[in-house]
Amino acid sequence: MASPRHATAAGTKEQVDFAQVLPAYGYWMQLVETMVNPVNGHTVAEDLADQADELEAAAVGDNNSSHMEVATKAQQELEKIEKQIEHLEQAAGDNHDARRQLHDLHDRVNALRKQVTSQMGAWQKTELARHPQRPYTLDYIDRIFTDFSELHGDRGFSDDAAIVCGMARFHGEDVLVLGQQKGRDTKQKVYRNFGMPSPEGYRKAIRLMQFAEKFGRPIFTFVDTPGAYPGLGAEERGQGEAIAYNLREMARLEVPIITTITGEGGSGGALAIAIADRVLMMENSIYSVISPEGCASIMWRDASKRDVAAQAMRITAPDLVELGCVDGVVPEPPGGAHNDHPGAAELLDAELQKHLAELKAMSKEQMMKARYDKFRHMAQFFATV
Numbered sequence: 146m147a148s149p150r151h152a153t154a155a156g157t158k159e160q161v162d163f164a165q166v167l168p169a170y171g172y173w174m175q176l177v178e179t180m181v182n183p184v185n186g187h188t189v190a191e192d193l194a195d196q197a198d199e200l201e202a203a204a205v206g207d208n209n210s211s212h213m214e215v216a217t218k219a220q221q222e223l224e225k226i227e228k229q230i231e232h233l234e235q236a237a238g239d240n241h242d243a244r245r246q247l248h249d250l251h252d253r254v255n256a257l258r259k260q261v262t263s264q265m266g267a268w269q270k271t272e273l274a275r276h277p278q279r280p281y282t283l284d285y286i287d288r289i290f291t292d293f294s295e296l297h298g299d300r301g302f303s304d305d306a307a308i309v310c311g312m313a314r315f316h317g318e319d320v321l322v323l324g325q326q327k328g329r330d331t332k333q334k335v336y337r338n339f340g341m342p343s344p345e346g347y348r349k350a351i352r353l354m355q356f357a358e359k360f361g362r363p364i365f366t367f368v369d370t371p372g373a374y375p376g377l378g379a380e381e382r383g384q385g386e387a388i389a390y391n392l393r394e395m396a397r398l399e400v401p402i403i404t405t406i407t408g409e410g411g412s413g414g415a416l417a418i419a420i421a422d423r424v425l426m427m428e429n430s431i432y433s434v435i436s437p438e439g440c441a442s443i444m445w446r447d448a449s450k451r452d453v454a455a456q457a458m459r460i461t462a463p464d465l466v467e468l469g470c471v472d473g474v475v476p477e478p479p480g481g482a483h484n485d486h487p488g489a490a491e492l493l494d495a496e497l498q499k500h501l502a503e504l505k506a507m508s509k510e511q512m513m514k515a516r517y518d519k520f521r522h523m524a525q526f527f528a529t530v
Contacts (some may be wrong), residue, residue: 270430
């Protein structure tokens with residue numbers, strides 16, 4: 146879908162003919178809205194899926210695939226439109242009518258982004274949780290906390306760059322903040338081991354959590370990992386034992402703990418820093434015992450059925466709130482946190498403040514009992530008479 150051409154670059158205001166350009170952008174928006182909005186009770190994606198393969202098994206995959214392709218295409222077009230709007234806003238200058246119309250277009254973009262996100266299935270949200278431009282732990286730390294001072298090492302083997310830990314201030318209060326960290330480019334991804342911690346990372350985390358407990362500092366953890374590193378060296382150094390030790394010791398900590406799933410929450414590698422009084426999930430994050438691809442490979446011997454597996458596993462934030470596995474969902478900016486890092490951090494900051502205030506209002510004994518009871522009562526779907 147080609148973008149409307151305007152007569153100039155962003156810097157030369159006087160050459161832009163807004164009377165011609167703005168209607169063209171309005172028409173472009175209508176085309177994108179047609180991709181997403183229901184027509185005669187069906188979206189374009191559903192109509193395409195209905196015309197595809199009539200075999201039941203294939204139809205499920207095609208339907209999900211069509212939805213995913215349309216949603217992806219719509220997101221791409223909206224990003225193009227927003228970039229063009231930004232250029233035109235610079236060129237508009239004192240043209241108030243043009244600026245008003247551009248503001249209206251911007252509102253339509255945000256509204257359509259919300260609509261696209263609301264129609265996403267579990268697999269589409271999995272892809273969004275893995276988006277390479279989503280904010281990572283250090284992005285949230287930079288925007289929510291102040292005076293961050295990173296600490297290193299497990300005092301036993303080495304440091305693990307896949308987990309960052311440090312002391313910081315949260316609205317003036319001394320706290321400990323830690324979380325898994327992924328990389329943006331190839332060099333950083335290798336350095337951070339793709340966000341997959343080794344045993345020394347988990348041992349570093351629990352060492353500093355116990356240090357924070359000693360001085361009465363609340364703990365904030367951020368989870369974003371496909372899972373604990375499954376390499377030979379990690380297994381030789383006791384990966385399973387390190388995770389199990391963290392589970393036990395976090396349950397005993399006498400300070401408030403708040404965990405946020407910011408992207409992927411993969412299995413024990415996520416849970417090892419997520420035994421918390423409050424477990425929150427970003428709107429487009431996932432939390433599961435295995436990846437959809439891994440589940441599909443085991444259940445159907447076919448990783449391509451990952452979309453079916455993702456839906457069946459109920460790994461999205463609303464599903465997990467309903468199941469009682471997490472305590473709340475943090476909304477994201479329109480289209481996802483990757484579109485607006487400061488906006489995502491601001492929304493999360495407000496939730497963290499609210500939950501920390503609630504925990505501080507409880508006695509130590511009440512807080513620890515509530516934490517213990519929460520995890521003990523998970524997955525209890527039957528009542529005994």
